Structure formats: structure tokens, C-alpha cells
Amino acid sequence: MKLPITGGCNCGAVRFEISTEPRLTSVCHCRECQRFSGGGGMTNIVLQKSDVSFTKGAPISHDEMGTGDASSSSLG
Numbered sequence: 001m002k003l004p005i006t007g008g009c010n011c012g013a014v015r016f017e018i019s020t021e022p023r024l025t026s027v028c029h030c031r032e033c034q035r036f037s038g039g040g041g042m043t044n045i046v047l048q049k050s051d052v053s054f055t056k057g058a059p060i061s062h063d064e065m066g067t068g069d070a071s072s073s074s075l076g
């Protein structure tokens, strides 16, 4: 994986840079991920906060606890 990983939101208001490989990646198809993505599922990554820096703007924080329905998730 080529580092750093850069990306941002669709409108370009927020840009980020990730300095290390994600500790975990997963594709989840639980109801929360379907609603959040507006599709069949969502790709998620797990990082330490210190591994991410925002190079433009800042995201709005959103905390939500999932249902814990692991049977609809796949880790990889």
C-alpha cells in the first residue's frame, strides 16, 4: 500500500492524509452501514486518531453505536 493515503469528501471541503496502513479493514452490510452509505453496505477502516491528519477543513463528529449484528458483517 502506497503511503500516505489521501482523500476527502465529495465536495472537497474536507481533505485528509493517513500516514500508516489501516489496522483493520472490513466490508459491513449491517442496517446502520446500509443507511449510512445509502447502498448495500460500507467499507470501513480502523485507525489511531494520530494516524490521520486533516489537510483541509474538518469533519463533523458523529457517534453511533451499532447493533453488534456480526452475522451481517465480514472482516478482511
Ligand SMILES: [Zn+2]
Binding pocket: 028, 029, 030, 031, 032, 033, 034, 066, 073
Ligand atoms: Zn455495519
